[in-house]
Amino acid sequence: MAQILFYAFALFTLACAVGVVVNKNAVNAAMCLLLALVGVAGLFVQLDAYLLAFLLLLVYAGAVVALFLFIVMLLDTKDTASRGFRKVSTFASVFALGLLATGVSAFALRGRLTTPNPNLAAAVGTDLKHYAYQLFTTYLLPVQVIGFLLLIAMLGVIVLSKRWEGLDDIK
């Protein structure tokens, strides 16, 4: 049953991810990104990371995709996807696709990552208490650095979106 769920979510996620890349319309691409994130959240639930699944839905699928949609509609870009790909890009993509196919097939056929049996190992980190304990003991410094980073990001966004007098004349 869990195996079927894994394959269902994996296929769903991959299909939606391909949708992000191939969609000509940016709004549709953002919607596909949303669905792909929901699929990844389902996989997180299967990996017993319930809090992360919830956060992924809340932060990514909620805030980030909404921000993307907002910007896409704000900029209202014209569809110029009719032109073909650049030569360099096409060559690089074909080369990368070959390398990827080789790597994936080699890994799928022969790769064996030895791990302890996951059904025997108790799932750590399913409850919030573990996260809170880790964040306030082992990872206390990273938490503060992240807080500072968020502050800097906020200031940066304000500076970037402010209209500076006289600067618009410079081309």
Add this chain to the structure above:
Amino acid sequence: MTTATLNDYVLLSAVLFAIGFFGVLLRRNTLVIFMSLELMLVASTLALVAFSRFNGTMDGNVFVFFILTVAAAEVAVGLAIIVALFRKRHTVQVDELNTLKN
């Protein structure tokens, strides 16, 4: 309840990362390139969570926690840059943003 192996998860995250990579390589709309970048980031978090689950630790989960925070900040700054660029140049297509090329 996990019966899918670690191999499956790592394979899935590799393919997901590759899809995002091809999006960055092939698309020309800056916004879609940015979405593909987010896809790559999510693929790497999936690998982290899978490794963390199968090894019985939660360090990977806490890292994913931080990655989510950084990604949110990154999206905000990146979209602000794109909007500023659009104000200046009135386009978001990468092949029209070639001032530094010549």
